[in-house]
Amino acid sequence: MNALVDTLAEQVTHACESGGMLRIVGGDSKAFYGGAPVGDTLSLADHRGVVSYEPTELVVTVRSGTPLAELQAALAGEGQMLAFEPPAFGASATIGGTIACGLSGPARPYRGAARDFVLGVNCVNGKGQYLRFGGQVIKNVAGYDLSRVMTGALGTLGIITEISLKVLPLPEVEQTLCFECTQSEALSRLGEWALQPWPFSGTAFFDGVLRLRLSGSGAGVAAAATALGGEPCRVGTDFWHDLREHRLQFFASDLPLWRLSLPPQAPPVALAEQQLLEWGGGQRWLASETQPQQIFAAAAAVGGHATRFRGGDRTNSFQPLDAVGQRLHAGLKVAFDPAGVLNRDRLYPEA
C-alpha cells in the first residue's frame, strides 16, 4: 500500500514540477466517456484485491484497480451485490473507474445511485498527498462528504486508491412484466406506479413495450405481479444486463449517443423519434446529430440536463453550468489539484 502511494505521489509531484499531465486509468473501459483523455497514463490496474469484506456488516473495502466483475463475483458468492448495478462497458472495467464515473444501472431509482453506496475513499490528490475520507461504516458525518464529491468527478479531484461501499443482499427472485403501449401511456403508467409500494427494480420503455422488473422475496414479487397485470416477459435477466451495457439493438446507432436526465414525469422531449426511457422516465437515451447546445437547451427546458455519452464532440460532454457553478467547479479543482495535473478537461474544459 505504502509503496503504491509513494509511487503515485512521486508521479503526481513529477507531473506538477514538469508541467505534465496524468491520465488515470483502471481498465480503460470508459475512455469514451467525458472529455478526451490527455496526459501520461497512470495505471491502477495492478492495484487490485478486496481489502476487507464482512458480509454481515454490509460493507466491502476494495482496491480501486480490482476488476468490477471480480468484485461482483466475490459479493455474489455471499449472496450480496452492488445494488446500483453499475454498467461495466467492457470486461476490463475496474471498481475505481466505476466510482470515478459514478454511473448507475436500471435499479438506480429504486435502490440508489453509485454515490449513495460510497462510504469512503482513499485517494492521492493533485499535490501528491494521500488522504482518507469517509470510512467503513454506514453512518458517518465526520468532515465534509468528500468521498461522494469524488464519486462521478471523473478523477479530476484525486486518484482513488481504495473504496468502501455499502452492499445489499441479492433479491430472492426477479420477474419482468411487459406492457404494450405508447410513450405517453408509458409515462403515465410509470407515474401511477411510483406511488405504489411494490418491489420495483427496473423500468424501461422503447419500441412500444414497457418493461417492468420486480425484485424481492418470492411472496412479495408474486403479489405485485398479480396486482399489476401485464404479460410475464420471456426476457429474463439478460435484457436488463444488455440494457445496462448498451448491448441492445437500440444502442447500435452510429450517431452520437445522448443521455437525458430529467424529472421522471417530464413530457416527451422531441429531439429524436426513437428514445429509450429508463428510471421511471428519469433517464432517456437518444441517438442524435443535433447540435449539443440545442440538446442541452431542450433538457434544461424540462428541468433536466444532458450528457453526450458516446461519439460526437467531446469538448461538449456535459451540461454547461451557470457562472457561479463554473466558479465553484474551477475552485474545487484548484482546491484538490492546484497544478491541474489530474484527468484534465475530462469533466469540463479547464482554463
Next chain:
Amino acid sequence: MKRENPDSFLHELRQILPAKAVLTAEEELRPYECDGLCGYRELPRVVVLPDQVTQVQAILALCQRHRVPVVARGAGTGLSGGATPHSQGLLLSMTRFNRILAVDPVSCTARVQPGVRNLAVSEAVAAYGLYYAPDPSSEIACTIGGNVAENAGGVHCLKYGLTVHNVLAAEVLLMSGESIRVGSEGFDAPGYDLLAAITGSEGMLGVVTEVTLRLLPQPETAKALLAAFDTIEAAADAVAQVIAAGIIPAGLEMMDNPAIRAAEDFAQAGYPREAAAILLCEVDGTVAEVEQQVEAVSAVLRERGANEVRVARDEAERLRFWSGRKNAFPAVGRISPDYYCIDGTIPRKQIGKVLKGVASLSEQYGLRVANVFHAGDGNLHPLILYDAGNPGEFERTEQLGGEILALCVEVGGTITGEHGVGLEKIGQMCVQFNEDELAQFHAFKSVFDPAGLLNPGKAVPTPARCAEFKAMHGQGGAAVFSDASVSGSIAEP
C-alpha cells in the same frame, strides 16, 4: 475579526429587516445561547429572524462586507453545538421559513422551506399515501434545514438511508449572497455532486433556503418484533445473522439493561426489565413480504439465543414497542439530573469489545452509562449520566465521551454517525483525520466561503486547535511545535 463600526452594521441590518426581526437585547438573545448541547453557551451579538430569501441574501452580503461571522440555526435541536452562536457574530434563525411550498404526488416530491419541521412533512403528505423517510428522534421539533446541515439519520436509515439519500435538490445561498441550486428533480445533476457536499456540511458552506425532498409510498404494512437476550454479545450476533439471512429490516435497534429499565419506567413499553439486551426489529413492505420476513427474523432470533421473541399483535403494540426506544433519551433524563449523548459508529462486529470498553471507562470515571444502539448500521449512542451541579463533572463527562470516541476510531469506526462534529467533537477530528486531510477540508470550505465567515470554529479544527488538543491529551509533545509552526493562525507568541 476585523469589523467596521458595529453601529453602522446594525443600522444597515435594520434597513433590511423590520425592527422586531432584529434582536439585540440580552433577554432576547438568551434563548439562542445554545442548541441541544447545552454544555456550550454563547450569546451572539445579534439574532435576526428573516422571512424572505431576499432578506437572507442581503444579510449575508452585509455580513460578508463587515466581516461578521454568521451562524445559521433551525430549531436548535442539534446535539453537537453546531448552532452555538459566535460571540462576535450574527445568529441567523431560519424558523420563519416554515412553509411547505408544494407537494407533487405524481413525482413523489415536496418542495419545502428550511424551517419546516421534519414530522410536518410526513403529516402533510400522508393523505397521498406518502411519507418522508428520515426520522431523527427529534422529528417533532427539528427542521429540514437542520437535517440537511447535519445529514440527519434516524431509526429507519438502514433501509431508507440518511438525509443525503432522501433529498433531491436544494437552493443554497453562499456567503456572498449568491444563490446556487444543487441537485435536481431528476436523479442526478451535472458536474460535481454539490448536493452531497452541502448535505452534512454543518452550515459551513452556505445557507439552505429551499429543499426538494424525495417522498416514498407508505409501505403496505409494518411489523415490529421485540427479542430479549441474556448477553449483549448474543444480541449483536443475532443482528449479524438477520443481515446474513438476506433481510434488511426497516429498523433494527438494540438497548442495554440500563437503557431498557429507564425506558420501561418512563414509557411502559412492555420491555423485559431483566434482559441484558433487547432488539427491536421492524420489517415493512407488502403484506406477503412482511409475513415471510417476520417468520424468517423470528427463527433467526430464536436460533441465536433470544429467550423471548414477541411480534407486535397490532399497530398499537408496534407503536408501544417503539415508544420506549424513541423516548430513551428523555427516559434517561429522568433518572439522572443530566445526560450526555455520544454518537460514535463502529463496525458492528466490534460491539462486544466496544461495550466492554465503555463499561470499564464508566467504572474508571465513576459515571453511569446507558447504551442505545442503531444496531443495524453500527451507530452507538452511549448516554453518560452526570450532574452538572457537581463541580467538574461535566468536564469529566466530556473526557469520558472523548475516550469512547477514540475507542470507536480505534476499532475502525467514526466519531460521529449522525449528530455532527460542531464544537463538541472538534478535538476528536484530530484523532480521526491527519493534517493533510484537515487542510483539504479547509481548502474545500474556502471555495464556498473564502472569508471563513460561515459558522467559524466548527466542524473542522485548525492545526492550532489540534496542537492544543494533542498537547492536552498527551499525544506526542513534539507535534505541538511542528503543528504550531505551520499554522498561520497563531499570530501571538
